[in-house]
Amino acid sequence: xxxxxxxxxxxxxxxxxxxxxxxxxxxxxxxxxxxxxxxxxxxxxxxxxxxxxxxxxxxxxxxxxxxxxxxxxxxxxxxxxxxxxxxxxxxxxxxxxxxxxxxxxxxxxxxxxxxxxxxxxxxxxxxxxxxxxxxxxxxxxxxxxxxxxxxxxxxxxxxxxxxxxxxxxxxxxxxxxxxxxxxxxxxxxxxxxxxxxxxxxxxxxxxxxxxxxxxxxxxxxxxxxxxxxxxxxxxxxxxxxxxxxxxxxxxxxxxxxxxxxxxxxxxxxxxxxxxxxxxxxxxxxxxxxxxxxxxxxxxxxxxxxxxxxxxxxxxxxxxxxxxxxxxxxxxxxxxxxxxxxxxxxxxxxxxxxxxxxxxxxxxxxxxxxxxxxxxxxxxxxxxxxxxxxxxxxxxxxxxxxxxxxxxxxxxxxxxxxxxxx
Amino acid sequence: xxxxxxxxxxxxxxxxxxxxxxxxxxxxxxxxxxxxxxxxxxxxxxxxxxxxxxxxxxxxxxxxxxxxxxxxxxxxxxxxxxxxxxxxxxxxxxxxxxxxxxxxxxxxxxxxxxxxxxxxxxxxxxxxxxxxxxxxxxxxxxxxxxxxxxxxxxxxxxxxxxxxxxxxxxxxxxxxxxxxxxxxxxxxxxxxxxxxxxxxxxxxxxxxxxxxxxxxxxxxxxxxxxxxxxxxxxxxxxxxxxxxxxxxxxxxxxxxxxxxxxxxxxxxxxxxxxxxxxxxxxxxxxxxxxxxxxxxxxxxxxxxxxxxxxxxxxxxxxxxxxxxxxxxxxxxxxxxxxxxxxxxxxxxxxxxxxxxxxxxxxxxxxxxxxxxxxxxxxxxxxxxxxxxxxxxxxxxxxxxxxxxxxxxxxxxxxxxxxxxx
Numbered sequence: 001x002x003x004x005x006x007x008x009x010x011x012x013x014x015x016x017x018x019x020x021x022x023x024x025x026x027x028x029x030x031x032x033x034x035x036x037x038x039x040x041x042x043x044x045x046x047x048x049x050x051x052x053x054x055x056x057x058x059x060x061x062x063x064x065x066x067x068x069x070x071x072x073x074x075x076x077x078x079x080x081x082x083x084x085x086x087x088x089x090x091x092x093x094x095x096x097x098x099x100x101x102x103x104x105x106x107x108x109x110x111x112x113x114x115x116x117x118x119x120x121x122x123x124x125x126x127x128x129x130x131x132x133x134x135x136x137x138x139x140x141x142x143x144x145x146x147x148x149x150x151x152x153x154x155x156x157x158x159x160x161x162x163x164x165x166x167x168x169x170x171x172x173x174x175x176x177x178x179x180x181x182x183x184x185x186x187x188x189x190x191x192x193x194x195x196x197x198x199x200x201x202x203x204x205x206x207x208x209x210x211x212x213x214x215x216x217x218x219x220x221x222x223x224x225x226x227x228x229x230x231x232x233x234x235x236x237x238x239x240x241x242x243x244x245x246x247x248x249x250x251x252x253x254x255x256x257x258x259x260x261x262x263x264x265x266x267x268x269x270x271x272x273x274x275x276x277x278x279x280x281x282x283x284x285x286x287x288x289x290x291x292x293x294x295x296x297x298x299x300x301x302x303x304x305x306x307x308x309x310x311x312x313x314x315x316x317x318x319x320x321x322x323x324x325x326x327x328x329x330x331x332x333x334x335x336x337x338x339x340x341x342x343x344x345x346x347x348x349x350x351x352x353x354x355x356x357x358x359x360x361x362x363x364x365x366x367x368x369x370x371x372x373x374x375x376x377x378x379x380x381x382x383x384x385x386x387x388x389x390x391x392x393x394x395x396x397x398x399x400x401x402x403x404x405x406x407x408x409x410x411x412x413x414x415x416x417x418x419x420x421x
Numbered sequence: 422x423x424x425x426x427x428x429x430x431x432x433x434x435x436x437x438x439x440x441x442x443x444x445x446x447x448x449x450x451x452x453x454x455x456x457x458x459x460x461x462x463x464x465x466x467x468x469x470x471x472x473x474x475x476x477x478x479x480x481x482x483x484x485x486x487x488x489x490x491x492x493x494x495x496x497x498x499x500x501x502x503x504x505x506x507x508x509x510x511x512x513x514x515x516x517x518x519x520x521x522x523x524x525x526x527x528x529x530x531x532x533x534x535x536x537x538x539x540x541x542x543x544x545x546x547x548x549x550x551x552x553x554x555x556x557x558x559x560x561x562x563x564x565x566x567x568x569x570x571x572x573x574x575x576x577x578x579x580x581x582x583x584x585x586x587x588x589x590x591x592x593x594x595x596x597x598x599x600x601x602x603x604x605x606x607x608x609x610x611x612x613x614x615x616x617x618x619x620x621x622x623x624x625x626x627x628x629x630x631x632x633x634x635x636x637x638x639x640x641x642x643x644x645x646x647x648x649x650x651x652x653x654x655x656x657x658x659x660x661x662x663x664x665x666x667x668x669x670x671x672x673x674x675x676x677x678x679x680x681x682x683x684x685x686x687x688x689x690x691x692x693x694x695x696x697x698x699x700x701x702x703x704x705x706x707x708x709x710x711x712x713x714x715x716x717x718x719x720x721x722x723x724x725x726x727x728x729x730x731x732x733x734x735x736x737x738x739x740x741x742x743x744x745x746x747x748x749x750x751x752x753x754x755x756x757x758x759x760x761x762x763x764x765x766x767x768x769x770x771x772x773x774x775x776x777x778x779x780x781x782x783x784x785x786x787x788x789x790x791x792x793x794x795x796x797x798x799x800x801x802x803x804x805x806x807x808x809x810x811x812x813x814x815x816x817x818x819x820x821x822x823x824x825x826x827x828x829x830x831x832x833x834x835x836x837x838x839x840x841x842x
Contacts, residue, residue, distance in 0.1 A: 019640060019642070020451075020452070020468075021455060021464075021465045021466070021467070021468065022455055022456070022459065022465075022640075022651075022653070023451070023452035023453060023454070023455030023456035023457075023459070023465075024452070024456075024640060024642050024651060025452065025642055026447060026448070026449050026451075026452050027447070027448065027451070027452075028447050030441075030444070030447075030448070030470070031441070031444035031445070031446065031447050031448075032444060033444070034442060034443055034444030035443070035444035035445075038443065038444070043442075044442045044443075044444075045442070045472070045477070046442070046469065046470065046471050046472075046477065046481070047441075047442065047469070047470040048467065048468070048469045048470070049451070049467065049468040049469070050467050051466070051467075056466070056467065060467075063484070080633070081633050082633055189443065191445075199499060199500065199501065200499075200500040200501070200540055200542045200543060200562075201540075203499075203500050203501035203502070203542050204540055204541070204542055207501075207502065207542075210501060210502040210503060211502065212474075212475075212502070212503075217439070218503075219439050219440065219473060219501075219503045220499075220501050220503070221438070221440050221445075221446070222499075222582070223446075223582075228445075230439070230440065230443070230445065232439075232443070285734075287713075290717070290720075291716055291717055291719075291720030291725070291726075291729065291732075292708075292713030292714065292715070292716035292717035292720060292732060292734070293713065293717040293720070294713070295712055295713030295717075295734045296711070296712055296713035296714040296716075296717045296826075298712075299711075299712030299713060299714070299734075299826070300822070300823055300826075302787075302788050302789070302822055303789070304712070305712075305736045305737075308712065308734070308736055309736070309737060309740065310733065310734055310735055310736060310737065310740035310744065311712075311713060311733065311734035312731065312732070312733050312734070312744075313706075313713070313716050313720075313729070313731055313732035313733070314731055315726045315729055315730070315731060316726075316730060316731065319730065319731035319774070322773075323731065323733075323744075352743075353740070366723075367723050368723070368724075398531070398559055398560055398561075399560070399584065400584070401721070401723055402721055403584050405717075405720070405721075
């Protein structure tokens with residue numbers, strides 16, 4: 001997405017506040033605004049975060065105006081002395097601040113108090129760049145602000161509180177943009193997902209599709225062993241953009257092959273639950289090193305209770321024996337982290353729960369407990385069905401406790417999914 | 422934090438990737454890096470996010486170098502064609518790319534394959550700006566990169582994968598910064614945490630401490646019912662900064678009172694495990710709506726297995742009866758989501774596991790399953806000890822499924838902690 005082309009539909013975002021720069025909070029507004037604008041044919045070409053220093057905010061607005069037609073900023077509209085966004089916009093575009101009586105009226109209505117009782121800090125919130133349009137905030141006190149520059153650019157200011165930002169964006173800004181920036185192009189985003197295949201291998205296979213400047217634009221990312229290929233198609237209409245996507249989707253599906261599990265909003269967990277539900281199968285889990293993470297990840301999906309019969313967390317050898325019937329001889333001969341124990345755990349939880357599939361995870365998450373023959377990161381799995389039990393061994397090297405636990409859990413979910421195929 | 426003062430200790434951050442601008446993922450690296458640098462006396466003066474367009478990345482590096490002595494960038498180091506960060510740095514500082522054999526060796530070692538078997542895309546990852554220093558990545562394949570400019574500025578490149586970023590930052594970059602940027606002023610950050618008390622109530626109590634311009638600077642934030650008060654003290658020495666903190670810490674502890682559970686790196690889960698370990702007590706959990714999240718959250722803490730005896734996930738009525746001995750009459754008379762069922766679950770899991778404390782959670786996470794008398798968000802808890810069983814009821818309104826599950830789990834952890842007091 002070059003900033004040179006299509007500059008009329010390019011948006012810059014600005015997040016303002018020391019709490020962001022100090023790392024006290026994570027900026028979730030930025031991705032939310034991006035996702036909201038994309039279907040309008042508007043793309044975010046850059047995003048900046050600055051603190052509560054007026055000169056930094058002014059400079060950031062000037063940079064944003066230099067590269068885009070629309071600037072959307074969040075934060076710095078509150079009543080305290082470090083809320084300086086309106087003043088910074090006034091300086092950046094060279095106008096004065098002006099007192100807006102209508103803002104006082106809106107605040108008084110919202111606070112259910114007479115205007116005369118409002119404090120000096122509330123009065124401060126009514127000082128907006130001269131010529132600005134007030135966007136009524138039905139979700140908080142600070143007004144949204146829309147300022148149009150002499151050269152036809154648009155600045156929108158919203159509070160940083162996500163709930164207020166979402167309200168103003170959806171109810172005030174999006175309708176205005178739809179009217180004044182009717183989409184001259186449609187942008188359709190589509191994602192395809194695969195588990196357990198290397199990103200570099202997939203990158204090799206779809207290399208011809210990833211050349212810059214192509215439509216659709218193709219990118220990859222990886223998170224917890226799931227590789228996602230993202231396609232961004234542009235067309236004069238949505239139908240045209242979708243037509244551009246169709247052949248590329250087929251090529252990417254082929255490239256993802258052995259690891260492919262779904263598209264769009266589908267996650268590994270939701271794909272696995274859908275596979276279970278399609279067969280009307282149930283699952284029960286015996287978790288040692290993952291200690292509930294496997295079950296909890298499946299349970300994040302609405303409706304999971306239909307397929308997720310029950311689970312046990314069996315850290316101790318006693319619990320493995322008592323809850324899943326693992327033989328003490330097995331634990332003694334092979335250890336808790338072994339294919340043999342994994343097999344007995346899976347068979348045991350399946351029999352005791354009555355589930356179609358019994359799955360077990362036993363491994364060494366660390367930081368302690370590793371040995372030369374059984375290092376931190378070694379994990380065994382059992383998958384038991386009416387046809388018997390299979391075991392799997394994986395090694396997650398170079399990871400900390402929770403890195404091992406996350407991967408161990410993801411692989412278990414993938415094993416369940418594959419069992420349904 | 423003016424960019425004019427102290428520019429030698431100012432850092433600019435850069436996050437690179439279309440997936441960020443498209444809003445597909447939230448940038449958690451930025452706040453993490455900020456928090457890590459602050460104790461070194463280094464402050465982030467600005468942060469920018471750009472997509473995978475080479476000219477945009479080059480321009481962003483040039484802007485960052487113009488305003489700060491240290492630039493730390495994440496993303497764009499992968500093997501695919503849209504990974505362009507090394508090339509962008511080379512262009513931004515005016516050097517060529519050079520092939521680094523040591524990177525190939527490190528990748529081959531990590532992948533446990535001969536160098537000759539590495540793909541062309543792996544070779545691409547070995548092309549770094551000429552003169553760069555390789556920072557060995559023990560957490561993934563893409564190397565970290567450190568480039569020193571002719572005018573004494575420093576660029577650090579890390580992969581965007583949080584685990585790899587954290588490893589490289591803590592083990593490679595922080596030690597280098599400590600050696601080469603010895604703090605000219607000491608910044609000491611101290612946090613105090615409370616659970617289940619309103620942020621606004623705490624804000625009222627510590628209002629006099631929160632005036633701007635004071636040392637220490639005092640801020641609050643809230644996450645999943647934990648309110649954190651953060652103190653940032655500045656002094657000519659660490660001792661001086663700590664002296665400034667001491668009286669304020671006492672005032673904040675007093676303000677947090679009934680919810681106070683710890684300070685610094687302590688989390689609700691780690692405080693709870695520490696409380697269990699201090700008494701040599703054990704716990705076992707029977708989870709319905711949280712479905713493993715409670716156990717998994719406790720298990721994130723290293724050494725959790727000492728106190729966490731076992732857990733069961735009992736979604737179905739059958740599992741509640743079979744694994745925890747809940748009477749079918751109780752389920753019939755009061756329903757699965759009731760104080761009565763919670764009590765029997767807690768007593769049952771305690772007796773069957775032999776744990777000191779048995780804890781149960783049963784509720785309605787949604788989106789379906791709510792009724793007028795038992796709406797989505799209603800959760801019951803049981804806490805069983807040798808002294809008997811107590812039940813608790815909570816209502817988490819206006820939240821989605823996973824919001825309810827997270828809060829339900831946190832309250833259960835807090836109930837265990839309070840039982841140890």
